[in-house]
Amino acid sequence: MKETVKPSDMAKPSECLCHIEPGDLSPLPPPYEDFNEKAIPPLNPEKVKHIETSLDDTVAIGIPKPANREEEEELVRRFLSGLKKLFEKENNWTFLQPLLLSMEHCTKCQTCSDACPVYEMSGKKDIHRPMFRAEVLRRIYNKYLKPGGKITAKLTGDIDLNWTTIARLAELSYRCTLCRRCATVCPIGVDNGLINHEIRKLFSQEMGIAPKEIHEKGTSQQLRVGSSTGMNPLAAKDSVDFIQEEMEEITGWKVDIPWDVEGADILLLHNAGEMLAWPENVGAFAIIFQAAGLSWTLSSETVGYDAVNYGLWYDDVQFSRVAVRHAEIARRLKVKKIVMGECGHAHKALTVIADRLLTGDLNIPRESAMVTLEKIVLGGKLKFDPRRNDFPVTLHDPCNFVRAMGIVEPQRRILRKIAPRFREMTPHGVDNYCCGGGSGFAIMSPYNFEAWRNLVSSRKKFLQILNAFQGEPAEIPKYVCAPCSNCKGAIRDIINFYHAEERSRIYYGGLVELIVNAMADMKKPLIQFGDDPSWKA
Amino acid sequence: MGFYLLSYLCILVFFLAAGCHVYRQWTLPMHVRWELYPVQHEVSGKLVHGGSYMEDWNWWEKEQRSSFLNELKYMVPEILFIRGLWKENRKLWWVSFPFHFGLYLMIATFGLLVLHAFSVLPGGAPPAGGALRTLLSGMTVLTGWVGLILGVTGSAGMFFRRLIDPELRDYSSFVDYFNIVFIFLFFLFAFLACLFTDPLLEGAKAYTFGLLTGGDSLNAYAPAQTFLGGGTIVFASLLVAYVPLTHMSHMFMKYFFYHNVKWDDAPNRRGGPVEAAVLKNLALKPTWKAKHVEADGRKSWQEIASSAPKEMK
Numbered sequence: 096m097k098e099t100v101k102p103s104d105m106a107k108p109s110e111c112l113c114h115i116e117p118g119d120l121s122p123l124p125p126p127y128e129d130f131n132e133k134a135i136p137p138l139n140p141e142k143v144k145h146i147e148t149s150l151d152d153t154v155a156i157g158i159p160k161p162a163n164r165e166e167e168e169e170l171v172r173r174f175l176s177g178l179k180k181l182f183e184k185e186n187n188w189t190f191l192q193p194l195l196l197s198m199e200h201c202t203k204c205q206t207c208s209d210a211c212p213v214y215e216m217s218g219k220k221d222i223h224r225p226m227f228r229a230e231v232l233r234r235i236y237n238k239y240l241k242p243g244g245k246i247t248a249k250l251t252g253d254i255d256l257n258w259t260t261i262a263r264l265a266e267l268s269y270r271c272t273l274c275r276r277c278a279t280v281c282p283i284g285v286d287n288g289l290i291n292h293e294i295r296k297l298f299s300q301e302m303g304i305a306p307k308e309i310h311e312k313g314t315s316q317q318l319r320v321g322s323s324t325g326m327n328p329l330a331a332k333d334s335v336d337f338i339q340e341e342m343e344e345i346t347g348w349k350v351d352i353p354w355d356v357e358g359a360d361i362l363l364l365h366n367a368g369e370m371l372a373w374p375e376n377v378g379a380f381a382i383i384f385q386a387a388g389l390s391w392t393l394s395s396e397t398v399g400y401d402a403v404n405y406g407l408w409y410d411d412v413q414f415s416r417v418a419v420r421h422a423e424i425a426r427r428l429k430v431k432k433i434v435m436g437e438c439g440h441a442h443k444a445l446t447v448i449a450d451r452l453l454t455g456d457l458n459i460p461r462e463s464a465m466v467t468l469e470k471i472v473l474g475g476k477l478k479f480d481p482r483r484n485d486f487p488v489t490l491h492d493p494c495n496f497v498r499a500m501g502i503v504e505p506q507r508r509i510l511r512k513i514a515p516r517f518r519e520m521t522p523h524g525v526d527n528y529c530c531g532g533g534s535g536f537a538i539m540s541p542y543n544f545e546a547w548r549n550l551v552s553s554r555k556k557f558l559q560i561l562n563a564f565q566g567e568p569a570e571i572p573k574y575v576c577a578p579c580s581n582c583k584g585a586i587r588d589i590i591n592f593y594h595a596e597e598r599s600r601i602y603y604g605g606l607v608e609l610i611v612n613a614m615a616d617m618k619k620p621l622i623q624f625g626d627d628p629s630w631k632a
Numbered sequence: 633m634g635f636y637l638l639s640y641l642c643i644l645v646f647f648l649a650a651g652c653h654v655y656r657q658w659t660l661p662m663h664v665r666w667e668l669y670p671v672q673h674e675v676s677g678k679l680v681h682g683g684s685y686m687e688d689w690n691w692w693e694k695e696q697r698s699s700f701l702n703e704l705k706y707m708v709p710e711i712l713f714i715r716g717l718w719k720e721n722r723k724l725w726w727v728s729f730p731f732h733f734g735l736y737l738m739i740a741t742f743g744l745l746v747l748h749a750f751s752v753l754p755g756g757a758p759p760a761g762g763a764l765r766t767l768l769s770g771m772t773v774l775t776g777w778v779g780l781i782l783g784v785t786g787s788a789g790m791f792f793r794r795l796i797d798p799e800l801r802d803y804s805s806f807v808d809y810f811n812i813v814f815i816f817l818f819f820l821f822a823f824l825a826c827l828f829t830d831p832l833l834e835g836a837k838a839y840t841f842g843l844l845t846g847g848d849s850l851n852a853y854a855p856a857q858t859f860l861g862g863g864t865i866v867f868a869s870l871l872v873a874y875v876p877l878t879h880m881s882h883m884f885m886k887y888f889f890y891h892n893v894k895w896d897d898a899p900n901r902r903g904g905p906v907e908a909a910v911l912k913n914l915a916l917k918p919t920w921k922a923k924h925v926e927a928d929g930r931k932s933w934q935e936i937a938s939s940a941p942k943e944m945k
Contacts, residue, residue, distance in 0.1 A: 099802055173921065186920060187659040188913045188933075193893045195660070198890070203803045204728075206721040221802075230803060240936040250804040278668055282716040282880045284889030289666065303922040315924065318940050412918075415937035432690070444687065450900045451664045451910050452937070458902055460692045470689045501669035501684025501897075525669050525682035629829045 102230045105263050110314050112222065112263060113151040119218030120550060123400060124561060124596050126569075128225065143542065147262040151222065153547040155269035155539060167258040170302070174238055174261045175574065177301025178232075181293055182240075186300075188622040189411045194293050197285045198233055201226060207277035207287055212528045213270060225277035225287035228267045231260070232294055236437035265304055268294040272533030272552055273408060274494045279525070295409040305409050309535045314413035315406035318420070322367040322401035323538075331400045334487035335393070336542060342378035343355050346611065347618035350381045354393035355428065361433040361467070362430040363366040363391050364445070365397055366438035366580035367401035368538075375585065375621060376437060380464070386614065387471040393427065398510035399424035403580075407448060408534045418449035423459040433459040434467050437605045439493030439579035440533075447500055460463045465496065465578065471503035474562035478615035481515050484622075486572050488609065490561035491556070492527035493579035493587065501525075501555065506578060506606055513613040514576075520559045528555045530577070532585025548585070548591040557589045560601065569599055572624035578606040600624065635839075635865045636847050642873035649876035657888045661916075662909035667897045672706040672890075673698040684897060692777065696899070707890075712736070727793050731786030734819065735883075737779025744772040745833075745840035769832070776833050780826060783819035787812055789892065811878060818867035823862035834859055 100113055117134040137153040161167040170192060180186035197566040206212050214223040221227060235256055238248040254260065271291045278286035300608040317323045322331065334410040335352050342350045353359070363384070369376045371498060384391050394400055398420040406414025408572055422445075425433050435442045453459075491511060496502045503524045510517045520527070530537070531553025539548075564573045575590075578584045586603045595601040597627045612622045612629060622629040670682035675697050679686060685691050705867040709715045714732055717725040748768040791812045793882075794800045825834065842848055875881060900906040914934035926941045 099798070101802055146653045170872055176921065180918075180920060184661045185916045186918045188916055189664045190666070192657065192660045192663045192888070193666050195656075196885065196889050200879045202879060202882070203800065204717075204721065204724055205799045205803070206717065206724070208799070210720065218896075226803070250806045250810075252803075252807075263798045278894075280716065280720040282714060282720070282884055286666075286668075286893070300920040300922050300925055303924065310924075349644055387768065389700065410919065412927075412936060415933065418942065435674065447667070451662075451915075452906050453900070454910055454914070455902065458900060459908070460690070462690070462844065463686065466687060466689050466691075486749060497665075497682065498669055499680070500686055501667075501674070501682055502687055503681045503683045505687055554673065 099558055102227060102234060102252070103254045106232050106257055106260040107148070108259055108384075110149060112149060113220050115152055115217060116219065118423070119215045119220075121218065121302045121554060122556070123554075123558065123593075127561075127593055130550075133291060133548070133550060138542055141336060145599070147266065148276055149259060150263045150266040151220075151270070154266065154542040155462075155544050156168075156266060156304060157541055158304055160390075161527055163601055164308070170258055171256060171261060172411050174297070175256075175303050175341065178236060180301060181297055181370055182236075187293075187296075188222035190293060190296075191288050192574060193286060194623060197229070197287070197290055198236065200283045201229065201233070201287075202283065203230070204282065206280050206282060207285075208279040210276045210317070212274075212531070213272065213552050216554040221380050222267060223270060225271070225291075227287075228264060228271070228294060229287045229290040230286075231264055231267075232290060235260070248290070264294060264466060265298050268298070269289060269306060269535075269539075270552075271393075272494075272529045272531065272536055274529035274533050275464070276494075276526075276528070277496065277497055280521070291304050296411060299410040301413060301553070306535065306539055306541070308539045308541070309405045311410055313403075313535075313538075314410065314417060315373075317398055317401060317403065317405075318413075318416055319398035321399075323403050324367045324371055324401065326367055326370070326401075328395045328397060328400065328428065331367060331370060332395055333373070337368065338374040338378045341374060345378075345619060346621050348382050350378055351385065352377075352381045353392045354395050354487040356390075358429050359390045359392040362425045362428055363393055363436060363464075364402035364433055364438075364441065365400070365436040366441060366581050368580050368584070369436065369438075370400075372386065373580070373605065375608055376605045379611040380436060380620060382611050382614070383468065383471060383477070383607060384478055386495045387473065388476070389471075391434075392430070393518060394428060396427075402436060402438050402445070404416050404444035405535060407440050407444040413484050413610065414444065417453055417618070418445055418452055419457065420447055422449070422453050425459045428458055431566070432462050434462050434464050436464050437578040437580060437607065438626065439495035440465045442493075442502075442579060443499045444494035452492075461498070463500070463502050463505070465502050465505040465509075465606070468606065469509055472509045474608060479513050479610075479613045480615045481513050481613055483613045483617075483620065484516075484574075486516060486624075486629065487564055487567050488517045488574045488576055489520055489545055489560065490517070490523070491520065491560075491575055491577040491579075491582055492523055492578070493531060493582050494527065494529050494533055496579070497525045497527055509606065510576065516567070520563045528559055530556045530579075530582040530585040531589070532581050537581040537584040545588065549589055553585050553589045556586065557593060557595075560586075560589075560595075560600070572600045572602060572627070572629070574609070575601060575603040576606055576609055577603055615624060634849055635862065636842060637870075639869045639872075642869040645873035646876055650775060650881070653885060657885075657892065661913050662906065663893075665896065665898075666893055668894045671895045671897050673700065673703040673895060675699050676702060685899075691715065692899070692901075703895075711886075724793065727786055727789030729786070730782040731790050734779045734783025734786050734891040735782075735815075737775045738783065738822075738937075741772055741776045741779055741833075741836075744768055744775060744841070746844070747834055748772060748837055749823075749841040749844045753844065770836075772833050772837070773831075776826065776836070780819060780823040784816070784823050787816035787819055787892055791816060807878070810895060811874075811880060814867070814874065815871065818864070818871050821860055823869050825864045826856065829858050829860060839865065 140484045234254040238244040250396045275288040283394045313323045404417040620630045919929045
């Protein structure tokens with residue numbers, strides 16, 4: 096029988112509030128049944144003895160255990176001070192109205208639960224209900240910050256506040272990918288994803304608690320060195336030099352990637368992770384822009400060659416700093432517009448969220464690469480031979496493109512033109528499922544978190560991919576088009592984790608690679624399936 | 633007169649509380665964009681797939697178009713028939729729809745009663761006949777009875793659904809049950825009052841007339857003279873006051889959810905009203921305590937966003 100966990104249980108001491116047993120997770124079809132009995136590998140007791148692990152089977156942040164009771168009490172005080180600030184316009188004008196609305200009007204109808212892939216795939220564990228963490232925060236707020244809250248809590252929903260509650264809540268805020276699928280189905284409009292985002296902010300902005308990959312190695316490193324990858328401007332330029340050589344060798348096409356061209360029409364912002372993990376993506380963009388005769392440039396200024404803005408997931412201050420840097424660089428280069436490369440969260444960060452941060456000449460127009468590419472591909476200037484992409488292709492919709500920006504069709508119109516065997520996932524577009532790597536998960540792998548991601552948060556996406564290719568022979572290579580670096584990272588990891596390349600010949604890549612692969616005057620294919628070229632030269 | 637005083641007081645509380653809610657929403661600072669697609673005021677060509685104006689090349693050079701008709705096409709079935717719940721949570725819809733529609737019909741009934749009262753005001757007496765009054769009376773009986781039947785079954789259904797479904801029960805507090813029971817008691821009293829003493833809602837007409845005239849009687853029958861009639865007035869009045877004090881205010885606050893958050897896709901154009909609001913926000917001075925924020929209550933958001941913190945230099 097399923098064990099029920101209630102919000103008030105967050106305060107009760109136990110070693111593990113929510114444990115996933117082998118067999119609890121949603122089943123996978125053949126030939127992946129052997130994964131159905133897999134459990135999350137146990138944490139190494141030696142490695143976690145000084146950190147908080149009492150929420151579930153994994154650890155995302157690794158919060159140090161307080162040394163004594165006084166330290167615990169001080170942390171509780173700081174939490175309450177941060178919680179108060181979430182409801183003050185001086186501190187949280189950025190999200191105050193949406194937060195207030197969502198905090199005050201949830202009817203606990205649970206409609207959101209069935210929309211959440213993490214909840215569904217976890218075997219419907221209570222702590223993964225979208226409203227669970229929101230309800231914990233709501234109860235703490237009502238009880239400890241509202242007048243008379245300690246009395247009314249008995250009637251409206253009680254919870255005790257201690258260090259255990261707080262440590263678990265911090266960890267729990269990193270079990271949601273912020274895909275906001277829950278918010279789309281709420282009959283009222285309550286956004287539990289937003290409340291989760293605000294919980295993360297409270298911990299970061301008041302208590303300095305955030306996952307290392309997102310803060311220390313993420314935004315901090317990006318602002319200090321230039322990129323969350325750790326690449327400084329010189330290293331970025333070296334990488335791009337290497338990409339130019341590689342692309343010429345692979346495709347026979349001479350690529351010339353421009354740097355710091357003042358007055359160019361377009362500043363192209365790539366996720367710098369592409370330069371290291373998927374250099375062909377950066378090369379393919381260059382080939383397309385070059386062939387289309389666009390006036391464009393990359394920036395070698397610190398921060399200017401890395402589109403990522405991890406602040407979007409956890410910290411408005413860090414978010415603002417990175418967004419302002421991006422805009423300042425574009426202003427100095429005097430470009431007409433910024434085009435966001437294949438990176439979903441960077442799209443949303445600079446195009447939508449920063450739209451109400453950038454003013455005057457910092458407010459430089461921003462456009463999605465999906466739109467720029469559609470203009471090129473459907474414009475007729477480039478010739479394509481779609482037969483070169485004669486393999487099954489499906490499209491993963493990054494949540495930040497579709498639900499957060501309404502950029503749904505441009506990428507599809509491209510695929511319909513260049514990929515004759517394109518098929519949709521179910522559901523897709525604004526109803527899509529997250530890759531499981533959203534909100535920073537794709538770059539987080541502390542302790543056993545990567546296993547949790549592959550087994551739980553990315554599981555729904557893996558099922559969707561398998562369903563999209565249902566009926567295709569196992570030996571036929573198949574391509575998952577994921578036009579987002581974080582999504583690509585998560586999909587790469589599930590393909591490796593479930594041995595999907597060996598068992599089903601499933602490969603992945605971006606959209607620009609498919610475009611270049613189908614260009615009629617390309618001498619050699621860009622896409623390889625293992626050692627096999629995708630078409631014969 | 634005591635009943636009337638109670639009703640006046642409760643109506644006053646309703647307007648004060650609802651007014652506070654609305655005023656607070658209007659005076660909150662403009663937040664960052666957090667829209668969620670599909671945005672229902674998009675033009676049809678985009679709405680069909682949940683697209684936005686950002687799908688267009690150089691979208692900022694074009695005039696932003698929106699469709700009020702598309703918004704209505706979504707909002708009307710959503711408000712009246714709770715379409716979202718029908719699509720996403722069918723088992724709850726079967727009790728939630730009659731519950732909500734019953735309440736809507738009660739509001740409609742009250743509106744009709746007010747109209748009826750206005751129609752008889754000039755003479756101050758209850759003259760029989762008149763096509764308008766006959767129509768209003770007929771409609772009042774129809775909306776009243778259908779609303780009461782839906783309301784009683786819907787609120788009872790909501791209560792039992794919350795009680796027997798562990799998904800709902802485990803997250804329900806005393807107040808959640810109290811709210812439903814409260815509404816159920818209103819529906820039950822009103823239903824029984826109509827059934828046993830006032831099938832044509834003559835008493836309701838008389839009481840509404842009295843509300844508008846400070847207690848003048850429309851006819852000899854006064855609902856407050858019966859236990860069921862009096863109970864109905866008390867529950868209805870208290871409910872009117874209670875709704876805006878609870879999360880049930882989503883009844884009207886839903887407007888802000890949709891228009892100020894989910895569908896707020898207004899771009900920031902140089903020199904425009906959005907930019908003016910942003911500049912105001914950027915002058916605010918945060919006090920977040922984490923070291924990397926470097927807020928001291930004197931530096932503005934603009935200053936903080938334009939500087940790299942010491943730990944990063």
